[in-house]
Amino acid sequence: QVQLVESGGGVVQPGRSLRLSCAASGFTFSTSAMHWVRHTPGKGLESVGVISPDGSNKYYADSAKGRFTISRDNSKNTLYLQMDGLRAEDTAVYYCARDPTDDYNDIDYWGQGTLVTVSS
Amino acid sequence: VVMTQSPLSLPVTLGQPASISCRSSQGLVHRDGNTYFIWFHQRPGQSPRRLIYRVSKRDSGVPDRFSGSGSGTDFTLKISRVEAEDVGVYYCMQGSHWPPTFGQGTKVEIK
Numbered sequence: 001q002v003q004l005v006e007s008g009g010g011v012v013q014p015g016r017s018l019r020l021s022c023a024a025s026g027f028t029f030s031t032s033a034m035h036w037v038r039h040t041p042g043k044g045l046e047s048v049g050v051i052s053p054d055g056s057n058k059y060y061a062d063s064a065k066g067r068f069t070i071s072r073d074n075s076k077n078t079l080y081l082q083m084d085g086l087r088a089e090d091t092a093v094y095y096c097a098r099d100p101t102d103d104y105n106d107i108d109y110w111g112q113g114t115l116v117t118v119s120s
Numbered sequence: 121v122v123m124t125q126s127p128l129s130l131p132v133t134l135g136q137p138a139s140i141s142c143r144s145s146q147g148l149v150h151r152d153g154n155t156y157f158i159w160f161h162q163r164p165g166q167s168p169r170r171l172i173y174r175v176s177k178r179d180s181g182v183p184d185r186f187s188g189s190g191s192g193t194d195f196t197l198k199i200s201r202v203e204a205e206d207v208g209v210y211y212c213m214q215g216s217h218w219p220p221t222f223g224q225g226t227k228v229e230i231k
Contacts, residue, residue: 047222103150
């Protein structure tokens with residue numbers, strides 16, 4: 001069965017960096033686009049960005065542009081989210097999620113999430 | 121695209137029907153002709169689970185008491201007879217326009 005397991009969350013000071021990982025199993029990772037979605041107390045569920053199956057295309061929501069970078073290592077079945085210049089408003093549960101479509105239109109499976117708290 | 125759900129809180133009686141509405145700020149027909157509108161259910165302490173995709177298609181294992189309908193900018197999730205396991209938060213999501221956007225969530229609880 002499809003499993004997505006996030007890790008790397010924690011408490012970080014404003015302005016610092018953090019890298020999240022998402023280990024995938026139970027499906028052919030290299031043929032699936034993958035999303036990062038976050039859940040904040042104030043804004044609810046919010047897309048962070050998506051990466052194509054081969055990693056050549058990446059699209060970001062406005063809130064992530066210039067600060068966050070999505071990458072993947074298909075040899076390790078792992079998705080990453082590099083977050084730089086973190087702000088208090090980036091405090092959220094971060095989910096990785098699988099996209100079953102060819103054009104980044106849908107999400108069918110979610111990980112359990114990892115909590116990121118940005119605080120001094 | 122702004123997704124607006126109503127109601128945000130829905131107390132329900134076991135065995136009775138329930139309905140959640142989601143309205144989008146613009147039409148959701150994708151250039152490929154499909155409407156990428158999805159319903160998720162999130163139980164406390166769990167990650168979201170997809171129930172319905174492309175407006176009305178039920179995911180494998182989803183009970184047939186759940187049904188999705190709608191078109192254009194107005195969409196509805198109906199539960200024909202609420203069961204105890206249906207409590208939690210229901211979210212709508214559109215994937216037709218980048219970036220994907222979500223409704224605020226509707227919290228369903230048993231009266």
